[in-house]
Each structure stands twice: as C-alpha cells, then as structure tokens.
Amino acid sequence: MACVAARASFAPSCAPICRRIPSARPPSLSASSPPFHPSRIMVRWEAPPAGWLKLNFDGSVYHDGSGRASIGGAIRDCNGHVLAAFAEPTEHSTVGIVEARALIQGLRLAMGFFRGGLVVEGDDQVLVELLTGKETHTRIPLAMQEEIVELLEHFSTCRLQHIYREGNQVAHVLCKEAYRRPGVWKSGIVPHAVWEKALDDMHGVAHERICKKKKLS
Template sequence: MTLYYSTILSTNCKHFFGYAVWASISYRWIWKLPGPQKFRLFIWLCDNSSGRGEMSPIRFLTVLWTVWTTRNPSVINWVKMNTDGAAKGNPGLSSFGGVIRNSIGGWELGFMGKISYASNLVAELWAIREGLQIAWEFGYRHLIVESDSTVALQLLTSQDTNFHPADTLVRDCKALICRQWAIKLQHVFREANQVADGLANLISSNANSLYVLTNPPSRIKDALLADVRGTLFQRM
C-alpha cells in the first residue's frame, strides 16, 4: 500500500489544525531545506512528535547531523591516503607503503611493495603513483593525498620537471591526478605518518612486488589506533 506525504502528515499531526500548521510560516524553513523530500519530512515529524512544536535533545542533535551531512556530502565522502617510501642506503634497496582511510579514520585498504634499487625520493613518488592507481581502481573519487616528502609534493605541483631524474614518475603521477576525480595534495610530518611508514618497512618479499591489504596487519594496528585517537607525537 502506498502512503502519500499528505496522508503521513495528517496522521502524525498532534493537533486539530495539522494542515494549517504545516502550511504556516513557522514551518516554511523546513520545506526550504536542501535535500530530498523524505529528509524534510523527517525533520517535520521530529518537530511535531511532542505535540508542542519542540524537539527533544536527542531528536534535535539527530536533525542537526542530518542537515549537516546533507549540506556537506563531500566532507563525508572524502577518503585520505597516506604514503611513504624508504631506501636502504639512499640509493639502495627500497620499499613503499600506503593506507587509505575513511573520514573517521577507519581502515579502507592498505598497500606495500618493494623496488629493486632507488633513492628515497623515487620511493616516495613510487608510493604516491601506486596509491593513486589503487585508489582509482577501487572507485574512490574524492581523495586527500598526504606525504611527508616536501620535495615529492613540490615536484607534483611544479610546471616543468623535464630535466629532473624522476621526471617519468612525476609524469605518471600527474597523469593520474588529472583524471576525472577530486584530489588534494597535502604535506604531513613524519610523526603523523606512522601507518604508511610501518607498511613501507613491513614488506619482506622479493623486489618489484606489490600487495593490496583489505585488513590492517597486526604490526601496524597500534599506529592505526593512535591516529584514530589523535595521539600526539613529539617531533624529533
């Protein structure tokens, strides 16, 4: 059986002139809110549920959260990717790692791999490139990319890197960034990049390997939990 909005409104009004109140000036603000009709109806029902035109604190907070998430969907849909690269000897045997987390810091996926021989900068750029490719393939379209390598981020925002030794990697990253999605590049201090650093140093397989992780390894769970809690680390 289909219930129309008018039926729901008349059923849930707690006073005789329900329709008059619904059409009155005092409720026009509800029907002008952005979002689908069911969202506005939900707020109206909350406002009328007590029969006094007042909402309980819990209902009021629920309404505020609904309004905020409706008017700010991009904030909720963004995910953050932290990347890191390391070279033993610089240059030397290199590895990289990264993690993608949702808006509340929860694990989405991670990745880690090895490069046969590279510098720290190449490892950092390699991590960003692989992370961008993985994020695209998994369907993320609003991505904040954080790296503790200032040089890598400067290269990715530079207009001309033709004569830089890492130009090929930089071009690969820029090509991925220019796809149809929203990307933000941000610098993060090493102390706040512990999860990606842990993944970069965790891998012990053969060279030129890449692993995508749907669950966090046990050895980096403490760092992951510290990030969620917002634990502060002293800079060395």
C-alpha cells in the same frame, strides 16, 4: 579534476602546534648569524572530510649496502578506517624515485574502487611541492611526474599536502612490513603493527618532533 594544495581552513589541526623550548646549550654562532632555538612540534594525522578518502604514502631506502628499498601506503575514510593498504619491496634507487613509486602505487590502488575527492599526503616535501607547483626542483624523471599527474586526474578533486614523518606513521610502518609480510590488503584487514598505528590516528594521538626554529625579531 582540480588538484590543489591543502588550504589552511581545510584541516586546521593539521598545522603543527609549536612551543619554543630554550636550548640548554646554545650553539656557537657569529654575531651576524640568526639565533636558533629548539622547538617541540606536536604532529598528528587528520582524517579527510566526509565523503572523501585519504591516501598516505611513504618510501624507504636503506643506505647500508643491503640494496633494500620498499614502498607502502594506506587509504582511509573520514572515520580513519583503513579501506586498502599495500606494502612491497622495490628496486633500490634514490629516495625521490622510491617515494614517487609509492605515490603511483597508492593512486592506482585508490582509483580501483574510488574516483571522488582524494587527499594525498606524504612526508616527501620536495615531491609534494613539485606536484602543487610550489617548487620546480625535482628528484624524479619527467615520465614519472607525468604519470602521477595523469593518475591524479582520475579523481574528481585532489588535494596534496605534506606531513612530517611523525604524522605518517601508518605508511611508514607499511614500508617496514614490506620485508616481513608484503602484500595488498582490503576490507580493513591489515597487519597488526599497521592496525595499531591506524588506531592511534583514529584516537588523535599526537607525536612529538624536535626541530630548530629561527628566533623571531
């Protein structure tokens, strides 16, 4: 099983398209500080290659004293159809651990009916870079990391990649559904709110993300 980071040639439209928008009120910077300019990035979900499946996962942690945390994820084919999805509350913990729980649950669900090529995508960049060897910093116990690696080995090929939250809407909505209607869904039957987001992804709807970008010299 080869597990590698997504290549630029794999899904060219996955790369955010950036357009620099001048700031109306630039921040106060010292003479030595590099100038920053807000940028508008359009992010969209991309389907996996033909014959592959794609797992999008997400974890949510509330820091409002409620003790709430949840995980969610969806497995889709090359046409964007949801083959399986899950949403469930989980024990309150750090964001890193909850995100890892979501990934583990998603991989377990996927391997129950598929062992081919799998694209794994989430908005926890620290976790994705840890698993692809780009980063050594970790927010999860070694035992969780080893469990994830072991699960990934059940697939013939696996590609892990980061996506901004704006492109991870289906998994994000599933985290919210965990408090209203937790469960596991198969055969394309999912809550209406999840179906709406999946339909947007199938139609290539792009979502705007505002960020800051250093001015190129």
